[in-house]
């Protein structure tokens with residue numbers, strides 16, 4: 001099956017996702033043997049952490065903010081910057097390097113100061129995890145690729161092991177599992193095809209909060225308006241308040257419910273109607289505001305300031 005993807009990308013030429021990339025254009029399976037070893041005495045020690053471009057998964061954020069003992073909001077502000085993962089503005093976050101430089105804020109001479117909680121991309125390197133999904137398939141597939149950058153001398157070391165063994169050594173299984181829901185959401189949005197216009201800003205805001213700003217999402221989940229809408233058993237609510245892992249899992253289910261209408265949550269009787277009513281009221285308020293301002297907007301659009309060419313004398317731009 002991987003051959004099918006391999007052939008697909010090879011045939012793309014300049015449209016290949018691996019164009020100008022150090023990622024070898026091969027889809028590899030877990031039993032593929034690679035040659036690699038990274039160790040403290042290697043000449044390129046810390047080279048990879050000195051020039052970073054690391055996309056964080058929601059589970060990376062969770063682990064790091066707990067490691068540092070700060071809230072998700074504080075972590076995002078100090079250690080990340082937001083970016084758009086697709087043309088529809090799907091929100092992602094990347095590591096913010098040190099001020100005025102390109103090195104990771106967690107890099108120290110000894111290596112990584114958050115090693116036990118380092119992000120999944122750091123664990124995988126120089127292997128890249130690829131999640132794939134054909135538009136006519138309902139399941140995502142996992143494959144790997146090898147990243148061979150000139151500065152990384154680990155590829156010349158005399159050690160051979162399979163990608164599966166390397167994954168076990170780096171402890172990625174838990175990370176892969178805990179961010180699986182996020183990868184599926186990302187793939188689903190990407191494979192949904194072009195919609196009419198961009199998704200409403202509120203969808204992207206919800207996606208950002210639920211995936212990355214987990215402490216804010218928790219406050220949202222215990223809010224009155226959330227509990228007036230969704231049927232959450234008391235035991236489950238207690239778990240969501242106390243357990244970040246459970247809350248993240250719930251966040252993905254919530255996003256599947258609101259973004260893809262997957263009915264992964266139970267709504268209270270009348271909640272849908274109440275939501276529609278609120279939406280109607282809001283839409284009507286926006287319409288009224290537009291109507292009230294329409295003449296002014298039109299005037300501002302066409303009338304030049306007094307004394308300028310195009311001034312009709314209406315005084316709009318006085």
Ligand code: SF4
Nearest residue numbers: 049104106107112122
């Ligand atoms: S988190 Fe650690 S391993 Fe990852 S880039 Fe930063 S210093 Fe390197």
Ligand code: SF4
Nearest residue numbers: 038044046048152154
């Ligand atoms: S061998 Fe590669 S991964 Fe290890 S320190 Fe050098 S550049 Fe980084």
